[in-house]
Amino acid sequence: MTGPTSGLLWAMDCAVAALLVVWHARGLLPRQPEPDPASPGADSKPPYSKLATWPFTASCVLLAALCQLAGVVGVPAHRPLWISWGSAVLVLVAVDARTTWLPRRLTWWCLGQVGVAIGLAAWWARDPGALAGAALGGAATGALFWLVWRLGAGLGFGDVRLALGLGALSGAVSAEFWFASLLGASVVGALWGLIWTALRGRGAPFAYGPALWSGPWLAQLWTVFG
Known part of the structure; x- marks a missing residue:
């Protein structure tokens, strides 16, 4: 895409x-x-x-604008994915970062929007396989994090729900993108867990949602610049 066209799409x-x-x-x-x-x-x-203040909202808007660069440098049909993951889900994980809680109703609402975005991306690309990839990726990631939750590894069940969205969105792109997203989220989560433990002590609750949210962005960076 040309410079002016890219700028217009990013603004939209x-x-x-x-x-x-x-x-x-x-x-x-x-x-x-x-x-x-x-x-x-x-x-x-x-x-x-x-938490629902204008400063909180403004900071999310600024970060959302930065996130939309992924749609400019990536596959055009994936723009709905980045809009949903970089807006609705962004607010959700920002709440988690501030409270270590993921509101259940808001989580399901955001996951529904991710599902709509996946459908739009599949229609745009005329790729029904993206829907199958989303279903497989969401099921596999949700099952994996459910198992981790059952083993008592410190995750909340809200993280299991969010993992469904991570797996579905990344699986809709490709199997390689799903793996890169999961790996990136796991590395960020492990590093942040170590830092948090060093600062607050063992057993102190910390928000894992932002780490899950970071996975697709890291995979996109790797895809574009790797």
Whole structure:
């Protein structure tokens, strides 16, 4: 794509992503049910309504704009994937980073949008195989993280749900992209876990959602520049 065309596409994707960020951060987030007070750590979690501020939203909008560069340098048909993962899911993992909680309703809502984005990407590319790849990738990743959760490795079940989205989105691209996304997310999660343990001590809860979210971006960087 030429420079002006790329700039226009990036601006269009940024506009859509910004609208989705504002909708999720200002419209949906304050309406999310709070965790059961009996749940460990729920008493110290800031209310979701207190997170839904304009500074929080603005920071997500800026990061979303940066994320949309992936659509400019990558396959055009994959632009819906980057818009959804870099807007709605971005807000979700930003909440996790601030609270170590992934709101259940918001998670399912975001995963639904990822599913729509996968369908649009498959239609755009005229590639029904992308739907099969998404189903296989989501099932495999969800099963893997469910097993890790059952073994008591410190993950919350919200991370298992988010892993479904990671696997589906990356599987829709290709098997190699799925593997790179999973590997990148695992490495980031392990490194961040070590740093967090060194800073806060063993057993301190930390947000794993941002690591899962980073996987497809790292895979995209590897695909474009590797």
